[in-house]
Amino acid sequence: MKNTGSRAVAVEILRLTGFRRLASMLFVTFLAVGLLASGCAEPAGSASTPNGTGNPNTLSKISSTLQLQVDLRKAQLANPTAERLSQMESQGMDVADIGTHKIYIHLNQQLTSEQVSELQSMGIRVFPDSWIPPVGVQPTGFILAEVPVNRLDELAGKNYVVRLDTAERKLEPQGAPSKE
Structure with a gap:
């Protein structure tokens, strides 16, 4: 099987890409949770009024x-x-x-x-x-x-x-x- 080397490289690239994607998603999740907890952001759909005005x-x-x-x-x-x-x-x-x-x-x-x-x-x-x-x-x-x-x-x-x-x-x- 000549493609064993190419296959190993492809698997390694997918593994690294998947890891980066997972790390990126975790970073965004932790960032969002941190902003919500600190009060710097509101969850979607929780604006003060439908158009964002009012007390x-x-x-x-x-x-x-x-x-x-x-x-x-x-x-x-x-x-x-x-x-x-x-x-x-x-x-x-x-x-x-x-x-x-x-x-x-x-x-x-x-x-x-x-x-x-x-x-x-x-x-x-x-x-x-x-x-x-x-x-x-x-x-x-x-x-x-x-x-x-x-x-x-x-x-x-x-x-x-x-x-x-x-x-x-x-x-x-x-x-x-x-x-x-």
Whole structure:
């Protein structure tokens, strides 16, 4: 077999190439793990918001439906389209003033007059008579407010705000229909 020498060389090249490839993959893996552990990088898909903006500490307070609706409003403000406006209306959103959104602010206790004044100075219209206190197994109370869409993150950053949810949705019957 004349090719024994060539074969041995080919096997040796494959062995060395495979080793280099393995060493290279291990290096990249350890580098990535080190960056993640040090906080210099985030795992794929874990950006603070879908487009990488916003405060990640406030995102857990904003319901996904509210965030989606506010994103639609911002897109409509930036580039108005009839299709998007129709989509917003079909979701039960009020399109009379695209720049504001009606929300429920969930709180541990009723807003103080100072907190109401603070929110009003941010351009937020609070409806004090709409306050529903915590009842039974519901740990938070809530109040209705109109918020400028560009102030949602700032509102979520308030330490007395527990959660924010949309007050604009299409109302549909819940449960089985009555058989009367």
